[in-house]
Amino acid sequence: MSLATTTDLYEVTMALSYLREGMRAPAVFSLFTRDLPPGRGFLVAAGLEPALDFLAGYWIGPEDVDDFAAALHRPRQDLEPLLGLEFEGEVRAVPEGRAVLPGEPLLEVTAPLPQAQLVETFLLNQVSHQTAVASKAARCVLAAAGRPVVDFSLRRTHGLQAGMQAARLGAMTGFAATSNVAAAAAYGIAATGTMAHSYIEAFPGEEEAFRAFARAHPGPVTFLVDTYDTEAGTRTAARVLRELGLAQGCAVRLDSGDLADLAVRARRILDDAGLEQVRIVASGGLDEYGVDDLVRAGAPVDVFAVGTRVGVAADAPYLDSAYKLVEYDGRPVMKLSSAKVTAPAPKQVHRRPGHPDVIALREEEPPPGSSPLLETVMRDGRRTGPPDTLGAARERLAADLAALPEEALRVRGPRSARPVVSDRLAGLTRTVRHRIEDAVLRHPPQR
Amino acid sequence: MSLATTTDLYEVTMALSYLREGMRAPAVFSLFTRDLPPGRGFLVAAGLEPALDFLAGYWIGPEDVDDFAAALHRPRQDLEPLLGLEFEGEVRAVPEGRAVLPGEPLLEVTAPLPQAQLVETFLLNQVSHQTAVASKAARCVLAAAGRPVVDFSLRRTHGLQAGMQAARLGAMTGFAATSNVAAAAAYGIAATGTMAHSYIEAFPGEEEAFRAFARAHPGPVTFLVDTYDTEAGTRTAARVLRELGLAQGCAVRLDSGDLADLAVRARRILDDAGLEQVRIVASGGLDEYGVDDLVRAGAPVDVFAVGTRVGVAADAPYLDSAYKLVEYDGRPVMKLSSAKVTAPAPKQVHRRPGHPDVIALREEEPPPGSSPLLETVMRDGRRTGPPDTLGAARERLAADLAALPEEALRVRGPRSARPVVSDRLAGLTRTVRHRIEDAVLRHPPQR
Numbered sequence: 072m073s074l075a076t077t078t079d080l081y082e083v084t085m086a087l088s089y090l091r092e093g094m095r096a097p098a099v100f101s102l103f104t105r106d107l108p109p110g111r112g113f114l115v116a117a118g119l120e121p122a123l124d125f126l127a128g129y130w131i132g133p134e135d136v137d138d139f140a141a142a143l144h145r146p147r148q149d150l151e152p153l154l155g156l157e158f159e160g161e162v163r164a165v166p167e168g169r170a171v172l173p174g175e176p177l178l179e180v181t182a183p184l185p186q187a188q189l190v191e192t193f194l195l196n197q198v199s200h201q202t203a204v205a206s207k208a209a210r211c212v213l214a215a216a217g218r219p220v221v222d223f224s225l226r227r228t229h230g231l232q233a234g235m236q237a238a239r240l241g242a243m244t245g246f247a248a249t250s251n252v253a254a255a256a257a258y259g260i261a262a263t264g265t266m267a268h269s270y271i272e273a274f275p276g277e278e279e280a281f282r283a284f285a286r287a288h289p290g291p292v293t294f295l296v297d298t299y300d301t302e303a304g305t306r307t308a309a310r311v312l313r314e315l316g317l318a319q320g321c322a323v324r325l326d327s328g329d330l331a332d333l334a335v336r337a338r339r340i341l342d343d344a345g346l347e348q349v350r351i352v353a354s355g356g357l358d359e360y361g362v363d364d365l366v367r368a369g370a371p372v373d374v375f376a377v378g379t380r381v382g383v384a385a386d387a388p389y390l391d392s393a394y395k396l397v398e399y400d401g402r403p404v405m406k407l408s409s410a411k412v413t414a415p416a417p418k419q420v421h422r423r424p425g426h427p428d429v430i431a432l433r434e435e436e437p438p439p440g441s442s443p444l445l446e447t448v449m450r451d452g453r454r455t456g457p458p459d460t461l462g463a464a465r466e467r468l469a470a471d472l473a474a475l476p477e478e479a480l481r482v483r484g485p486r487s488a489r490p491v492v493s494d495r496l497a498g499l500t501r502t503v504r505h506r507i508e509d510a511v512l513r514h515p516p517q518r
Numbered sequence: 519m520s521l522a523t524t525t526d527l528y529e530v531t532m533a534l535s536y537l538r539e540g541m542r543a544p545a546v547f548s549l550f551t552r553d554l555p556p557g558r559g560f561l562v563a564a565g566l567e568p569a570l571d572f573l574a575g576y577w578i579g580p581e582d583v584d585d586f587a588a589a590l591h592r593p594r595q596d597l598e599p600l601l602g603l604e605f606e607g608e609v610r611a612v613p614e615g616r617a618v619l620p621g622e623p624l625l626e627v628t629a630p631l632p633q634a635q636l637v638e639t640f641l642l643n644q645v646s647h648q649t650a651v652a653s654k655a656a657r658c659v660l661a662a663a664g665r666p667v668v669d670f671s672l673r674r675t676h677g678l679q680a681g682m683q684a685a686r687l688g689a690m691t692g693f694a695a696t697s698n699v700a701a702a703a704a705y706g707i708a709a710t711g712t713m714a715h716s717y718i719e720a721f722p723g724e725e726e727a728f729r730a731f732a733r734a735h736p737g738p739v740t741f742l743v744d745t746y747d748t749e750a751g752t753r754t755a756a757r758v759l760r761e762l763g764l765a766q767g768c769a770v771r772l773d774s775g776d777l778a779d780l781a782v783r784a785r786r787i788l789d790d791a792g793l794e795q796v797r798i799v800a801s802g803g804l805d806e807y808g809v810d811d812l813v814r815a816g817a818p819v820d821v822f823a824v825g826t827r828v829g830v831a832a833d834a835p836y837l838d839s840a841y842k843l844v845e846y847d848g849r850p851v852m853k854l855s856s857a858k859v860t861a862p863a864p865k866q867v868h869r870r871p872g873h874p875d876v877i878a879l880r881e882e883e884p885p886p887g888s889s890p891l892l893e894t895v896m897r898d899g900r901r902t903g904p905p906d907t908l909g910a911a912r913e914r915l916a917a918d919l920a921a922l923p924e925e926a927l928r929v930r931g932p933r934s935a936r937p938v939v940s941d942r943l944a945g946l947t948r949t950v951r952h953r954i955e956d957a958v959l960r961h962p963p964q965r
Contacts, residue, residue, distance in 0.1 A: 076700040077678045079670070081711035083699065088734035094720060142699045142709035143735075184720060191714070195673040196681060200830075204676075223526070226642040227836045229651075229676035229683075231524045234643060236677060250526040252589045262589035264528035267638070269843035272851040273541060273631060276957065287535035288590075299854045299954055379836045383647075388830040389674045396716035404719040408744040408774040507746055510723065 112485025168464030224382025291320030559932025615911030671829025738767030
């Protein structure tokens with residue numbers, strides 16, 4: 072699979088036309104999300120690092136040209152103007168981990184028009200879904216109110232690549248570990264996981280299974296106790312742990328049923344056995360809503376394992392994102408079609424404690440005491456600095472969440488803070504709209 | 519990214535324990551979906567071909583062992599029992615494209631226990647999400663009632679791999695084309711796509727844009743007409759098409775607003791210009807519900823482009839799938855935990871026209887006139903035949919849909935047909951449940 076051909080065909084048809092017309096002037100595209108999905112009070116910027124890797128390595132090779140020609144049923148020579156094309160532009164972007172609001176550009180590309188156009192599909196794909204998943208993951212950490220959250224999503228993500236990204240985004244938003252071994256190795260994340268119901272069932276009974284597991288894995292163990300009957304399973308686990316002299320670092324996992332109630336019962340069984348140190352892991356269909364329910368119920372759950380619903384961002388599996396041309400060859404442009412009006416020109420977002428974010432023209436002076444959200448991360452097709460780290464992203468997120476109003480952070484019924492638009496950007500939007508209405512609509516050009 | 523390490527860690531911890539205990543007897547795991555998501559009357563089996571490729575190539579290499587050891591904080595030598603492990607089992611599965619119902623096994627693996635366990639995460643990942651997406655895609659084709667549907671999902675799928683799969687699954691369920699060039703090349707699918715709003719905006723006006731596009735792309739063209747005002751855009755498109763002598767194979771695309779109303783207006787403008795042959799493509803947030811609305815409204819839309827919502831299966835982005843041990847070393851096993859009871863033993867599903875599907879024990883005689891859903895597709899870790907084709911899957915789906923009741927095929931409020939369970943399977947389920955309750959719960963083994 073070539074990254075250059077993993078694109079919508081129309082990027083190619085447009086690029087060919089731009090090249091034919093000599094339209095290689097700088098274009099600015101802005102990637103943003105129009106609205107937040109219901110159930111979100113903020114988004115967590117994500118996907119930038121893979122996007123920059125892609126842009127830095129972008130190159131249309133001979134086999135890509137063959138695939139383009141085949142897709143268009145055109146002779147190869149018609150597509151040869153694209154051969155060797157690389158990305159040589161500038162990227163300004165919100166670093167991963169920052170909290171962003173609707174309408175705020177996540178990323179702006181400035182490059183010769185064909186280049187800026189050709190990378191659209193990849194950038195939207197990576198930034199949209201990673202921002203969607205990171206935003207949900209961050210809400211799980213908020214809901215857990217300080218208790219560890221771990222990622223069990225790999226089996227239900229949309230493919231393995233999505234599972235790798237979900238693990239990375241979990242780590243970025245504060246998860247303690249992932250079940251995904253490859254992601255643990257690739258991103259330096261702690262790995263976690265012990266046994267499935269099948270393991271218990273393969274033995275004659277739970278006790279034999281627990282003992283066998285401890286034989287194979289010296290040190291702390293986690294026993295899954297709900298295969299047949301959770302209370303009976305917990306009692307068996309407690310007996311085995313006591314007999315083996317295990318407690319510190321050990322846990323039981325509850326994966327079904329009324330987790331709040333079962334956690335209370337399991338805690339009592341463990342405490343009665345003198346196993347106060349043994350922790351309780353809850354899993355099974357959890358996301359921020361389930362975690363919040365357990366926390367509010369005061370359930371004695373020590374670790375929340377979230378999976379499917381977080382890995383696919385089940386209640387908001389996509390974002391209403393767009394990659395829109397905002398300037399071409401110095402001329403600000405915009406779209407007017409119903410409900411999808413976009414604002415013209417390159418932008419910057421200014422954030423200031425205690426004030427709403429301001430979406431302004433890039434060229435405007437920043438308000439006093441504000442800091443800009445978009446940073447220049449690529450120039451001439453090369454990164455301006457070393458790759459970002461998950462730790463740095465995690466710190467940015469923690470700082471941004473601390474500054475958001477409580478109502479944006481709520482698990483249920485969150486309300487997003489709304490950015491304001493600067494006077495100059497609002498004025499330019501009006502001017503460009505009038506110019507288009509006048510030039511394009513009322514007086515369509517004649518040949 | 520190694521495929522062997524892209525797994526939940528617990529598969530590894532369990533496999534190690536199985537090997538230590540000498541538990542290499544044949545295990546049967548069954549992959550099935552407990553319930554259909556709301557809004558689904560059937561599922562389309564998908565993901566088998568990638569799953570078989572994975573199983574045929576499964577091998578734990580030295581670097582995988584290193585990653586496992588690092589994940590577990592164990593010395594490498596502790597993990598060496600896994601080195602060189604391959605998949606040598608049997609797979610019986612429902613071929614891609616077949617309509618399946620809740621509770622019906624999609625796939626059963628019979629292999630030495632460690633092998634059958636280790637492949638769980640991959641199989642669930644591939645089969646679950648591909649079946650989810652294929653099921654939604656099939657509903658789009660049903661909603662379109664014979665008009666072509668094309669795939670525009672790549673920009674919002676959960677990564678590029680998911681975008682490749684969405685294009686493949688669209689083709690499997692009857693889509694006419696995809697925007698994804700790499701998928702078109704990889705799977706032999708027709709590619710489609712012309713221009714974005716950015717293309718229009720990069721020119722001084724729509725007319726210049728349309729003319730430039732036609733210069734670069736001789737032959738039929740599709741003009742996007744809603745950048746500023748859909749009716750004005752359609753009139754401009756009509757004028758350019760007429761002046762260029764184009765009509766046959768050409769189209770206009772509507773991507774926003776009230777598509778039903780705008781399609782009527784666009785059709786009238788085109789017809790008034792003598793462009794009856796020019797077709798109308800509708801896009802923008804469509805899935806089976808939006809397509810159904812347009813079809814029921816009698817909107818003169820000729821081609822439906824669906825994207826985001828189908829590519830992420832937005833209203834049902836995951837399935838309640840499970841990969842459950844049903845037999846170990848000849849002993850049928852099951853799980854009893856609340857709401858997640860599973861049925862023991864290897865199974866077969868018998869389908870007979872005019873009758874409900876029967877889920878039976880594998881060893882049972884088929885009901886007269888029935889045909890089995892699960893076929894043996896792999897033996898001793900090798901495919902039993904050549905890879906399946908998309909065309910064959912498409913034919914299976916068409917035949918199965920023709921046999922489903924109307925209420926299962928409805929776009930809104932579908933009702934699934936329910937399979938029945940054979941007497942022998944029901945009896946065995948009772949027996950095993952009693953055996954477990956007796957042996958494991960009432961009389962827990964003592965050391």
